[in-house]
Amino acid sequence: MTQTIVIAEMNNNAVHPSTAELVTAAMAIGDAPTVIVPCTDASVANGAANMGAGTVIAAKSGAFTHYDAGGWAEALDAVAPPGTVITGASPQSKDLAARIAARRNLAVIQDAVAIDGNSITSPVYSGKAMQTVSISGPAVVSVRSNVFAASSGGATEASVIDTDGNVATSVAEFMARASERLDVGEANIVISGGRGMGSPDNFVHLESIADTLGAAVGASRAAVDTWEAIPHAMQVGQTGKTVNPSLYIAVGISGAIQHLAGMRSSKYIVAINKDADAPIFQHADYGIVATWEEALPVLHTALKSMLD
Numbered sequence: 092m093t094q095t096i097v098i099a100e101m102n103n104n105a106v107h108p109s110t111a112e113l114v115t116a117a118m119a120i121g122d123a124p125t126v127i128v129p130c131t132d133a134s135v136a137n138g139a140a141n142m143g144a145g146t147v148i149a150a151k152s153g154a155f156t157h158y159d160a161g162g163w164a165e166a167l168d169a170v171a172p173p174g175t176v177i178t179g180a181s182p183q184s185k186d187l188a189a190r191i192a193a194r195r196n197l198a199v200i201q202d203a204v205a206i207d208g209n210s211i212t213s214p215v216y217s218g219k220a221m222q223t224v225s226i227s228g229p230a231v232v233s234v235r236s237n238v239f240a241a242s243s244g245g246a247t248e249a250s251v252i253d254t255d256g257n258v259a260t261s262v263a264e265f266m267a268r269a270s271e272r273l274d275v276g277e278a279n280i281v282i283s284g285g286r287g288m289g290s291p292d293n294f295v296h297l298e299s300i301a302d303t304l305g306a307a308v309g310a311s312r313a314a315v316d317t318w319e320a321i322p323h324a325m326q327v328g329q330t331g332k333t334v335n336p337s338l339y340i341a342v343g344i345s346g347a348i349q350h351l352a353g354m355r356s357s358k359y360i361v362a363i364n365k366d367a368d369a370p371i372f373q374h375a376d377y378g379i380v381a382t383w384e385e386a387l388p389v390l391h392t393a394l395k396s397m398l399d
């Protein structure tokens with residue numbers, strides 16, 4: 092069987108639960124993988140225990156204090172055995188995947204959404220088409236979240252390897268997070284608003300539904316560009332974040348191709364738009380032709396009574 096290596100998805104110096112999905116993806120290609128946890132404190136690698144890995148390695152290095160593509164790739168390359176490397180598909184992880192592939196002279200396949208042995212499927216042309224490629228040897232594959240089920244069991248503790256990376260970037264200042272709310276890229280439910288919301292103040296209606304559902308709040312680029320109060324971190328689409336939630340609710344969003352590129356692979360899409368001809372309805376599983384002013388209060392009341 093093919094040797095597989097998972098680079099743990101990290102969030103605030105902790106192993107992100109989506110790492111267990113990467114383990115499942117790795118096992119669709121080969122053996123139970125070696126999970127490598129980039130860390131400065133080896134104890135965080137215990138977060139990858141019971142995620143189905145064959146082995147967990149804490150790759151400990153000062154290089155992992157802040158992200159630097161070259162430094163991280165070098166430090167991980169020194170620790171990872173030969174084989175197919177699996178990463179997450181966040182912007183940072185896709186960057187890292189490409190760097191590791193370049194170092195190892197391997198092909199890289201980004202944003203995988205299905206794996207069947209050596210056949211790997213990923214979206215192309217902003218999600219308008221899917222391509223399936225066959226790999227005949229080791230490769231580097233980034234895998235979208237919320238596609239594979241989380242794995243469990245396997246290695247219960249990590250071994251520690253000290254490694255080094257030649258970090259080229261020094262961090263002068265950290266900007267505060269744009270919002271303490273759940274990130275759209277991580278959420279299983281996303282409710283997004285577009286220019287049709289009329290004002291950034293009206294996003295409060297999306298936030299209260301998000302609180303009821305445990306959802307993240309996203310936005311179209313028109314909303315982000317028009318209103319300073321809507322940060323770029325919320326933008327979904329070609330030049331924003333790619334999301335893959337179970338449920339995506341688009342409110343006052345027309346459904347431009349660049350927006351669809353970031354959310355069309357959502358499992359269920361609900362659209363609320365006052366224009367029955369809005370393109371978003373062609374991609375929605377459920378459509379509500381109404382203003383958000385009419386639809387959101389009704390939706391919120393119904394959701395609250397369902398969830399109470």
Ligand SMILES: Cc1cc2nc3c(=O)[nH]c(=O)nc-3n(C[C@H](O)[C@H](O)[C@H](O)COP(=O)(O)OP(=O)(O)OC[C@H]3O[C@@H](n4cnc5c(N)ncnc54)[C@H](O)[C@@H]3O)c2cc1C
Binds near residue numbers: 346365366383
């Ligand atoms: C290179 C490039 C990259 C881009 N990247 C992105 C990207 O990453 N993400 C992205 O989103 N866009 C992106 N865009 C922009 C994209 O083309 C659209 O302009 C944008 O998505 C439109 O946003 P919108 O749907 O919010 O606004 P609009 O197109 O203005 O649509 C507003 C919608 O709200 C509806 N509406 C109005 N009032 C109400 C109401 N009261 N209740 C309900 N509905 C109402 C209207 O019927 C309309 O359909 C990109 C464009 C380019 C050229």
